[in-house]
Amino acid sequence: MGSSSEVISTIVKKWREHPPSSYSLKVDNFKQLEKSTTCSDDKYRSRLFSSGGYNWRLIVYPQGNKKDNGKGFISMYVEIESKSLTSAPQREVFAELIFFVYNKKENKYFTIQDAEAKRFNALKTVWGLQQVLPYDAFSKPENGYVFEGDQCEFGVEVTVPSPLTKWEILSFNEKLQDPKFSWSVKKFSQLKEDKYISNTFAMGERKWVLWLYPKGDSRVDGKWLSLFLVLADSETLKVDEKILAQANLLVLNPLGSNHFEAKINKWHNDENLGWGWNKLLSLAEVRKSYLDKEDALNVEIEFEAVSSTKYSPII
Known part of the structure; x- marks a missing residue:
């Protein structure tokens, strides 16, 4: 019989063939991406993209977000644009997030998500996963995540459920x-x-x-x-x-x-x-x-x- 204090993980990992529907970030030179983040708080922030009527950014920490227990991992987050919150009728947005890392060897995407929808608001504009993949496993070309020299691809799907109108x-x-x-x-x-x-x-x-x-x-x-x-x-x-x-x-x-x-x-x-x-x-x-x-x-x-x-x- 399980303990009453048992913690059930909501993290879901699986392979998927079709690419992310919200945003893809393809990198020609991963080592240069790593170097570039030394002057930007260890992270790369993508351009804005739209999903579910709001604007977002994909954030990648190539060497992990050390401030969020991500050292030694690839860390990935999503940030909602503050203007999207202030211009929306509601002051908070629930979104389901799936993060993608392409694997050339498998010709599939490794996906990872927290199955619980995340609440974005003025006090919490960023959500993500600090330990997407171990850095050592990601960076070895034989594993397929870095390919054709030093290329790689990250992505995300942001799904904003429609407001409850049927009850x-x-x-x-x-x-x-x-x-x-x-x-x-x-x-x-x-x-x-x-x-x-x-x-x-x-x-x-x-x-x-x-x-x-x-x-x-x-x-x-x-x-x-x-x-x-x-x-x-x-x-x-x-x-x-x-x-x-x-x-x-x-x-x-x-x-x-x-x-x-x-x-x-x-x-x-x-x-x-x-x-x-x-x-x-x-x-x-x-x-x-x-x-x-x-x-x-x-x-x-x-x-x-x-x-x-x-x-x-x-x-």
Whole structure:
């Protein structure tokens, strides 16, 4: 079992055939590059290049950045232009960095990156890796990084992820102010219509109705009571929008006990605005146990939770 203090490296190294997409620095004489950096704080700074809407520079330390534990290595960094930060709407930029060193022997690029995106801002304009390759391994021609005399190539890919614009926030309202709705269907035995609709009631920022089929809906043989919880006609759902309703339905026994109970836990969407039971109770059971002295069928639904979702973009 690993220690709780174990540090997991985020450095990823691999070979790649295609060149860097952001910037390439090809050097004709590596030894002269080394000499030139003695008067520029041991580093070479490239020209500005653009990526992700910002301007950057590639920085190479041919003999390592000694101030950053890079002695004995090739060190590589990326610097964001300060003007890019001050002219941008946001004052910080996240970027993913991949550094490249070409290898002639392999005819591929050695790449190394820290898998974590880096945050550039006014206080931190430079990010990179102090130990890209050991200097001794890089400088030996037989290893392929220095070739055809004293040539070499460095590069970088700077990827700026697009700002987050697509999101959703899913909430479940479990503290409904008045979670119950009761419906008394009068003179049940004399009902003639195929379907009856309750009054509209509000629950969880939505409006609902109950649909009751006193002789069953079209999918049953007329010996059953069918009942459905449906979003009211005034509720229109957007494409791919959905609402969860969790509720207990009771068909009340007039003696005050042995109520018939059914649970609903369903998502309502633009393709199916209602859920329920086409065989809730047999009509024989309804007549035997659930009609009161005035021939009324009393139904009660109590909600446990109703979901709501905020999202962007609205489609």
